[in-house]
Amino acid sequence: MTGRLKAPTGRYGGKSAAQRQAERRSRFLAAALELFGADPGYRATTVAALSEAAGLSTRQFYEEFRTLEDVLAALHLQVNDWAEEAVLTAFAEAEGRPLAERVTAIFRAYAANVTGDPRRIRITFVEIIGVSPRLEEQRLARRARWVDLICAEAEAAAARGEAARRDYRIAATAFIGSVNGLLHDWSAGWVEATLDEVVDELVRQLLGILRPAGWEPGRSALPSAAP
Incomplete structure (x- = not known):
């Protein structure tokens, strides 16, 4: 057809x-x-x-639709849109709060949306994998949107003096991989923890990226390495 x-x-x-x-x-x-x-x-x-x-x-x-793959593609986008809407709502509601509180609120919203329905987890992290080059490109494109969101938040926090000034793209990409892997493993029962404990761990990881050792509040950049 x-x-x-x-x-x-x-x-x-x-x-x-x-x-x-x-x-x-x-x-x-x-x-x-x-x-x-x-x-x-x-x-x-x-x-x-x-x-x-x-x-x-x-x-x-x-x-x-032309094929079942078209349905899966549309469903994958829809599931990601739902999660993105939840995160953007949390962003708006957490406006003006300290960085740690803001990050926590955002990740609680994301985790609650993604894990609230096990079917969404499977679509996002299992069924979409390895179907076709087209869907792999779509999956990576949607992941890039999450990387962009993390980078934008990190850069805004740095501008406020709440985080170090640096290029966050590689770190954000690695972090999103951690988020996806941990939430998938938790939903599959491979991680013995509550969802709050999972979110707390992700928040600690992100804050460690934003505020590495040696950085101090108000400092515009990381300290230079000793000669």
Whole structure:
């Protein structure tokens, strides 16, 4: 199949074509969250099974998507959008608070959103891996958004004299890898800790990056190495 089928146009049942299309898409994504994020998983799901779970036809599927990979791509973006919205809300609510409190509030919001539904964890950290070069590029692009967010917060903290001035990109990239790995392992039951303990550990790691040994509040940069 080279492309999607054309969806019907005009009003039906009091809803516009655009409203019906949005509703169908939402139902397919909700069904995908259940099938991809729980059992049987993305690789064992068929178009027919997904359509049945959504209460829609396979024809309606092809009016919205070309392949199941398109569904997984859309679902991965949606799950990341939910987490990003939670973080941005926490950013706004923590405005003006000391750095440690601000970082803690932000990570609590992120962790609560990501781990609140085990299906989201599986979509973000398991099902998306190794599917195709296209989805790998998408996964890395979304991770880069999180790196950019950490860098922006670090640079703002440095400008306020709450953190060291430096290029944070490599450190932020490494830190995001730690976040993803620890939250995945915790959700899989491989880490014996409460979610609060996990968040506290991540906060300590980030504060250690922002305020390394030898840095003092108000200092604009790290101390120079001794000759």
